[in-house]
Amino acid sequence: MKKLSILLLILMVMTAVFAGGAKEEAAAGKSISLWTYPIGGWGDEAQVKALTDAFTAETGIKVEVQYLTYSDGDDKVNTAIAAKQAPDLIMEGPERLVAGWGASGYMVDMSDLLDAEDRAELNPATLSACLTADGKFYEYPLVMTAHCMAINLDAFKAAGADKYLDLKNRTWTTDNFIKAVDALYKYYKVPVGAVYCSGQGGDQGTRVLVNSLYGGTFTNAEHTKYTWDSPENIKALKQLYAMPGIVYDPAINGGEEINLFRNGTFKMAFCWNIAQQLTGDRTDAGEEIVFMSFPAQNGVAQLNGGIWGFGIFDNGNADKIAWAKQFVKFMCDGPKTADAVKTAQYFAVRDKADGKDISKIWADNKIMNDYNVLMKFLGDYYQVTKGWPTARTCWWNMLQSVGAGNDVTASVAKFAADANAAAAAAK
Amino acid sequence: MAQNSPTAITRRLRRKETISSYLFLLPSLVFFLGFVVFPMVLCLFTSFFDSNLNATTPDRFIGFQNYTELWKDPVFLKGLKNTLIIVVVSVPVVTAFSLWIASAIYKMKEWMLSAFRCIFYLPVVTGSVAVTVVWKWMYNNYYGVLNYVFKGLGIIETNINWLGNPSTALWCIIVILLTTSVGQPIVLYVSALSNVDPTLIEAGQVDGTTKLQNFWKIKWPQIMPTTLYIVVITTINSFQCFALIQLLTSGGPNNATQTVMYYIYYTAFKLYRFGYGNAMGIILALFIAALSAVQFYAAKER
Numbered sequence: 001m002k003k004l005s006i007l008l009l010i011l012m013v014m015t016a017v018f019a020g021g022a023k024e025e026a027a028a029g030k031s032i033s034l035w036t037y038p039i040g041g042w043g044d045e046a047q048v049k050a051l052t053d054a055f056t057a058e059t060g061i062k063v064e065v066q067y068l069t070y071s072d073g074d075d076k077v078n079t080a081i082a083a084k085q086a087p088d089l090i091m092e093g094p095e096r097l098v099a100g101w102g103a104s105g106y107m108v109d110m111s112d113l114l115d116a117e118d119r120a121e122l123n124p125a126t127l128s129a130c131l132t133a134d135g136k137f138y139e140y141p142l143v144m145t146a147h148c149m150a151i152n153l154d155a156f157k158a159a160g161a162d163k164y165l166d167l168k169n170r171t172w173t174t175d176n177f178i179k180a181v182d183a184l185y186k187y188y189k190v191p192v193g194a195v196y197c198s199g200q201g202g203d204q205g206t207r208v209l210v211n212s213l214y215g216g217t218f219t220n221a222e223h224t225k226y227t228w229d230s231p232e233n234i235k236a237l238k239q240l241y242a243m244p245g246i247v248y249d250p251a252i253n254g255g256e257e258i259n260l261f262r263n264g265t266f267k268m269a270f271c272w273n274i275a276q277q278l279t280g281d282r283t284d285a286g287e288e289i290v291f292m293s294f295p296a297q298n299g300v301a302q303l304n305g306g307i308w309g310f311g312i313f314d315n316g317n318a319d320k321i322a323w324a325k326q327f328v329k330f331m332c333d334g335p336k337t338a339d340a341v342k343t344a345q346y347f348a349v350r351d352k353a354d355g356k357d358i359s360k361i362w363a364d365n366k367i368m369n370d371y372n373v374l375m376k377f378l379g380d381y382y383q384v385t386k387g388w389p390t391a392r393t394c395w396w397n398m399l400q401s402v403g404a405g406n407d408v409t410a411s412v413a414k415f416a417a418d419a420n421a422a423a424a425a426a427k
Numbered sequence: 428m429a430q431n432s433p434t435a436i437t438r439r440l441r442r443k444e445t446i447s448s449y450l451f452l453l454p455s456l457v458f459f460l461g462f463v464v465f466p467m468v469l470c471l472f473t474s475f476f477d478s479n480l481n482a483t484t485p486d487r488f489i490g491f492q493n494y495t496e497l498w499k500d501p502v503f504l505k506g507l508k509n510t511l512i513i514v515v516v517s518v519p520v521v522t523a524f525s526l527w528i529a530s531a532i533y534k535m536k537e538w539m540l541s542a543f544r545c546i547f548y549l550p551v552v553t554g555s556v557a558v559t560v561v562w563k564w565m566y567n568n569y570y571g572v573l574n575y576v577f578k579g580l581g582i583i584e585t586n587i588n589w590l591g592n593p594s595t596a597l598w599c600i601i602v603i604l605l606t607t608s609v610g611q612p613i614v615l616y617v618s619a620l621s622n623v624d625p626t627l628i629e630a631g632q633v634d635g636t637t638k639l640q641n642f643w644k645i646k647w648p649q650i651m652p653t654t655l656y657i658v659v660i661t662t663i664n665s666f667q668c669f670a671l672i673q674l675l676t677s678g679g680p681n682n683a684t685q686t687v688m689y690y691i692y693y694t695a696f697k698l699y700r701f702g703y704g705n706a707m708g709i710i711l712a713l714f715i716a717a718l719s720a721v722q723f724y725a726a727k728e729r
Contacts, residue, residue, distance in 0.1 A: 389697060
C-alpha cells in the first residue's frame with residue numbers, strides 16, 4: 001500500500017510538472033505575449049503596463065510583457081524561435097523584424113493592416129524600410145529618430161573649441177571637428193572621444209562618424225552591397241587613428257561610452273539620440289550637453305535613422321495573430337498612439353492616427369522641438385541590407401583591427417569582403 | 428506452495444525493490460535523457476547539416492563539411508589556441524595554489540579554517556556577473572583601480588587598457604578565472620589532507636623522513652584521487668570558459684580572447700550557423716574527453 005502511495009505520488013508530481021504549462025495556458029484565456037527591447041519608456045514596466053491595461057480594457061485581451069536588453073535580447077528571441085516558443089508580438093526595428101526574422105520566414109505579413117490612408121499618413125522612408133522588396137509588411141512602425149552625437153559644451157568652451165561649432169544648425173565641418181578635437185586634447189591632455197568597438201552595441205554612432213567625415217557610405221543605394229571599403233571611409237578611419245584626441249577603444253561599447261561621457265571622461269559621445277538627451281542634458285558634474293550632427297566636409301551629414309514598431313511572429317495560432325494585429329492597430333493607429341509614441345520618447349512616424357492629429361504631441365517639449373533640427377539630416381535606412389548580423393560583427397572587428405595599428409586598407413578590405421560574402425550568401 | 432517458498436519470496440522482494448529503485452531514479456533519468464543525452468545526440472546529428480535560422484530554407488545535409496571547414500577557420504584556430512593556453516596555465520596553477528593554501532590552513536583551529544574556507548569559496552558562490560562587473564571596473568582604462576595603484580607605485584607611467592590590449596586581455600581573463608576556480612579545490616584538499624592517516628606520518632617521522640619526504644611519499648599518494656578530480660574538473664571548466672569572455676571582451680580585441688566555447692555561442696546565436704557551431708561543440712567535447720582520459724591514465728599509472 002505504501003509503495004502504491006509512493007508510486008501515485010511520483011505520478012502526480014510528474015503529471016503536475018508536465019501538465020503545468022498546459023493548465024497555465026488554458027487558464028489565461030485571451031492573451032498574447034509581447035517582448036520589447038528597451039525603446040525609451042517601452043523598457044519600463046510601469047509605463048508599458050498603463051498602455052497594455054488600456055488595451056486589455058478595450059478588447060479583453062491580456063498582454064504578457066517581457067523586457068529584453070540589447071545585450072542578450074537577440075539570443076533570447078533566437079533561442080525561443082528555435083524552441084518554437086517565440087512571442088506573439090515583438091517591438092524593435094526593421095533590421096531585426098524585416099531583414100532578420102521577417103526574411104527568415106518567421107513573421108506575419110501585416111499588409112492587411114495597411115490601407116491607402118495609412119500609406120498616405122506614414123512617413124514614406126519609414127514605410128519603405130518596413131516593407132520587403134516583394135511588398136510584405138513585417139513591421140508596423142510607431143516611432144523614428146535620427147541618431148546623432150553629443151558634446152560637452154562647457155568643456156568645449158573651456159578649451160576654446162566652441163568656435164568650431166554651428167550651434168544654431170547643430171552642424172560642423174570635418175575640418176572644424178579635427179580642430180576642435182585638437183584644441184580639446186591640448187587643453188585636457190587626454191583623449192576626449194572614443195571609437196568604441198568592443199561589440200555591436202551603439203555601432204550606429206561609429207558607422208555614421210566614419211561615413212560622414214569624408215562622404216563615405218555604408219551600403220550602396222540598392223542595399224545589396226557593403227561599401228565601407230571605399231577610399232572615403234578608409235581616409236576617415238586613418239584620420240581618426242591619427243588624432244591623439246580620439247582613441248580606438250576595444251574595451252568599451254556605446255553604452256559605456258555614454259557613461260564615460262556623462263562622468264566627464266570624454267568630452268564628446270558618438271552614441272547619442274533624443275532619448276539620451278531627454279534622459280539628461282547635463283553631465284554628472286552639471287556641464288551642458290548639446291546634441292550635434294556628425295561632422296561632414298560640407299557640414300551636412302547623412303544621419304542614420306532609428307525606426308521602431310511592432311512585428312507579429314507566426315506561431316501558427318490564427319486567434320493569437322488576430323489579437324496581436326488588434327494590439328498593433330491599437331498602438332500604432334488607434335486611440336493610444338500618442339501615448340505609445342510619447343512612451344517611446346521618439347518622433348511619431350505619422351501625423352495622424354485614428355483620424356486624430358498627433359503631429360503636435362511634443363509641442364510642449366523644448367528638447368524635442370529643438371531636436372527637429374536634426375531630423376532633416378536623416379539619411380538612408382540601410383540596416384535592411386542582407387547579411388546584416390554578420391556585417392555588424394565585421395564592422396566592430398574591423399575597427400578593432402584598425403585600432404590595433406594594423407594596415408587600414410587591408411583590414412577594411414578583409415572585413416568588408418566578409419560582410420559582402422554574408423550578403424551574397426543570405427537567401 | 429512454490430509461490431510461498433523462501434526463494435520465491437526473496438525473488439519477489441528483490442523485484443519489488445528493483446522496481447522501486449528504478450521508479451525513484453525515473454525523474455532524474457527523464458531529466459538526464461532530456462537535457463543531456465538528447466541534446467548531445469541532436470548536436471552530433473545537426474553538425475552534419477547546413478542548419479540555420481531560416482524557416483524558408485530547410486537544413487541541408489553536408490556530411491563532414493562543417494568539420495573540414497573548422498580547420499581552415501582562423502578564428503576557430505585562434506580560439507582553440509587561446510583555450511589551450513587557458514587550460515595549460517590555469518590547471519597547474521589552480522591545482523598547485525589550492526594544494527599550497529590547503530596545506531597551510533588545514534591544521535588551523537576550526538574557526539580559522541572555516542573563515543579561510545569561506546573567504547576562498549566566496550568567489551565561487553558569487554554570481555559570475557557580479558564578479559565580472561567588479562573586475563571590469565578594476566581593469567577600466569580610465570578610472571580602474573589597477574591603473575591607479577600601479578601608477579601610484581610607479582610601475583606604469585600611463586594607463587593600460589587591460590581588456591583592450593591584445594597582449595594583456597587574455598591574461599586578465601585568466602587571472603579572474605583563477606580567483607573563481609580555486610575555492611572548490613581548496614575545500615576538497617583541506618578535506619583530503621585532514622583524512623590522511625596520521626599514524627603513517629608518525630611512522631615516517633620515527634623512521635626519520637623529512638617534511639618533503641612525508642609529503643611526497645605519504646600524503647601525496649593518499650590525496651591523489653582528490654588531485655585527479657580537481658585536475659579533471661578544472662580542465663573541463665577551463666575548456667568551457669565562456670561567461671567571462673561574453674561579459675568582458677566578446678572575444679576581442681582582434682580575437683585575442685576568443686575561445687572555442689565563446690565562438691560556438693557566437694557562431695550559433697550571432698551568425699545563426701547552428702550546424703557549424705555544433706561541429707565545434709563536438710570537437711570541443713572530444714578534446715575534453717581525450718585530455719580527461721590522459722589525466723585518468725596518468726593518475727592510474729602513478
